[in-house]
Amino acid sequence: MNYPVKWFSSHDAAGTAVAGAPALSGTAGSLIALIDACSAGYCAVTLSALTVSAGTATATVNTGHPYLDQQIIEISGAGAALDGQHRVTRVSATTFAWATAAADGTLSGAITAKVAGLGGWAKIYTAGNSAMYRSSSVLGRQFTYLIDDSAGTTAVLRGYRAATAIDAGASPFPGSDTVRIAKSSGGDVRWVVVADEHTIYVACGTSASISRMRLHMFGDLGRLALTDGYCSAVAGFGVASQDESFAVLHSARRLTDSVVTIGYPSGWSGESSIDAGAVVSDGVAVWTPGYGFGPPYPAPSGGALVIPLHAAHGGAPRGRCRGLYGLLHASGYPSAGLVDIGGVLAVLITGYVSDASSVKRAGALAIAISDWEAP
Structure with missing residues (x-):
């Protein structure tokens, strides 16, 4: 199987x-x-x-x-x-x-x-510490994604509608802007990868001993409109040093934070485009409650309370973040491992941990480990 x-x-x-x-x-x-x-x-x-x-x-x-x-x-x-x-x-x-x-x-x-092995992805170009990957599945958009890992502590993440060589080709996205994967300041860090043949999530810890992670993504989103043939993205950070995940943002910042960036192969009118901090949920702040609000995990009903997350573009949802959910609890998460989200198991990705002495607190994300929706 x-x-x-x-x-x-x-x-x-x-x-x-x-x-x-x-x-x-x-x-x-x-x-x-x-x-x-x-x-x-x-x-x-x-x-x-x-x-x-x-x-x-x-x-x-x-x-x-x-x-x-x-x-x-x-x-x-x-x-x-x-x-x-x-x-x-x-x-x-x-x-x-x-x-x-x-x-x-x-x-x-x-x-x-x-x-x-994951399978379903081809490494089509490589040079030095850079490589380009493309999904082998004809059921998705099959854009090509560059990881330029030459700098060491951070890696550049960029997409192309059609690549012709390493970091070259038609319609790069996000164009002249840069999306980065925050890797490590030096030594080994914790990491989690969750993926299928269309979408890859990469979470990088801040050290080997701390479970707090930063989430990045490249590949297809779940389309909200079947006519949207460019519903794919690269998501990470616009600066080299940042500890928040692209989907863990305070509601007041989620569409304006210049630190966190999502690049699209096409805007609503067809041009290559980028949005900053563009992740929204189903009417609830993506920064999962923190600040002492929300029930502890697990919920009284059992398991986790979650909301599906969408990538926004120009202030409106562009596509669903496949398999990705925001958790609605203020405390009680395990430091790592799996959580139950309505009978579906998901990998826990924790951001900043709530504590009484810090106002910079983020919640947590969950990435389902069973089949995701079609891209």
């Missing part, structure tokens, strides 16, 4: 670094290496044992494994009934399990597992 949406993380829910996961740092090229590793898959191990009983396959790795609960892994060498992609449903230090229709029994031979 293929799982279109996949998620990758440098740390588990307890804040422990995942052994063998790619590193993201202020070193030039580290973001390119991370995207490539997520595309191909990583952390391959050879199983010590594999058994099937009552609809559950359980793999054992005597020396330990790096896989996370609800992550997509890929099995090879076990035969047609068990090879392929699976969602991990239970983990311990040396075992992981998944649901299967395979017959009960014990498997032998050289059986391997790895974090399943």
